[in-house]
């Protein structure tokens with residue numbers, strides 16, 4: 001896995017450029033204006049700030065491509081910062097997977113790897129400064145009371161009993177919070193802003209809460225942890241971020257973002273901009289929901305090839321280039337929408353068509369016996385590895401009296417427009433001969449077990465039949481004696497409905513899971529060139545779809561292929 005990731009990203013590394021293309025989205029326009037006005041001295045510093053509480057998903061890739069992409073485009077840099085302020089749900093496993101995923105997508109943060117937890121002391125000092133300036137206080141309300149005092153959109157909030165404490169009292173209490181003297185939930189540190197603000201986020205928002213839990217990086221050093229909304233703007237300011245780009249749900253948090261930066265008196269003045277998050281049809285894109293599916297065993301793990309996680313689509317065989325193209329294609333907007341999953345699949349197919357090695361594979365085999373082909377005769381045939389890349393050379397396979405074809409390429413009573421094999425009909429075996437179906441053999445249950453055919457010896461190399469009749473259909477095949485068996489996993493949509501978040505009455509999103517999203521074919525028959533399949537290469541099983549080796553379960557001698565996407 002690791003190897004594949006490293007190689008994939010190396011091949012697809014974007015080069016830095018300081019000559020941006022004409023602006024196509026509002027963020028590019030803003031940056032251009034800022035540079036023209038010499039704001040930030042022309043610097044562009046963005047950041048991708050994941051919380052290490054789960055694996056990244058395709059939605060995150062939009063934010064990654066955007067933040068790293070803008071930095072590249074304008075000759076700036078993009079930081080990778082872990083927003084690790086919620087120790088209960090965070091873990092180093094997630095930190096590592098996130099770094100692997102960003103690299104795989106082809107981006108490099110260089111030396112700029114940061115953790116909000118590295119700033120805990122600084123953030124604490126900033127909080128003391130706010131207290132000293134009369135802009136923060138220790139509040140004795142518990143969670144339920146906090147909610148009640150906060151009011152709602154129609155009711156103004158009520159002042160906390162702690163709001164009028166003296167600076168000395170607040171400092172003393174806050175220091176004792178840090179020293180661990182108080183129980184969890186017994187008090188918080190809050191900003192003193194305006195309990196009557198129409199913006200709920202400005203009604204004295206929390207800055208710190210007590211959590212007597214171990215942090216994956218700071219251990220037991222802290223028992224108070226900063227809130228995301230407080231830590232985030234300050235982390236941006238500490239790192240001299242210029243353009244802090246986040247998703248739309250943070251729009252109403254922007255006034256507090258600005259308040260925090262202004263009152264903490266930092267030199268740098270990052271500005272927050274919001275864009276619409278990526279939603280894709282037939283998928284859920286929330287770490288919480290993905291975690292639930294993993295925990296309940298509804299998928300095989302975060303990297304199940306059906307999952308919309310980066311590790312899932314990597315194992316599935318999607319290429320980083322196709323994800324970057326997808327991010328470009330969908331663009332950046334300020335209004336929420338749901339993107340059709342087929343747009344993503346289209347980008348994947350487009351890229352795979354250019355790179356995938358061709359091969360023949362029969363997924364659901366039925367035997368075809370050529371009665372007029374001599375017993376024991378073999379003929380070596382060949383075809384290009386890629387039709388447009390002669391430099392990749394040719395692959396060899398052998399023609400024999402008995403071949404496998406796919407069951408769906410034969411129909412006993414086909415409709416008029418069926419051009420594949422039927423009783424008495426003719427079809428071309430791809431890269432080989434035209435055959436005519438003479439007899440259909442069935443077992444006691446009426447199940448077709450064998451097709452007896454005759455071949456036309458003059459038709460090799462795409463040549464016309466002896467009688468000059470045009471043969472429309474071409475089907476793939478492999479030799480019975482010269483093919484090998486492998487496991488092939490086909491994937492359908494993970495969910496049955498376009499918007500899985502809308503669940504039937506009384507149920508949750510899991511009720512929309514597609515029970516048939518995985519089909520395992522144990523005895524697919526593959527052409528010999530695939531014996532040398534490797535993890536870095538993608539394959540097109542001709543007429544079927546794109547496939548790759550499964551990085552976890554495939555073993556030499558017992559290959560397992562994943563279907564990436566159909567044709």
Ligand code: ATP
Nearest residue numbers: 049050051059060062063246247277278285286287
């Ligand atoms: P989720 O809602 O899936 O749990 P999150 O927003 O809590 O995701 P973070 O780790 O906080 O996850 O996200 C890191 C960054 O990725 C944030 O800047 C966030 O705005 C962005 N991001 C998350 N989901 C999407 C999405 N669907 N489309 C675009 N950007 C996203």
Ligand code: MG
Nearest residue numbers: 050051083228
């Ligand atoms: Mg978040």
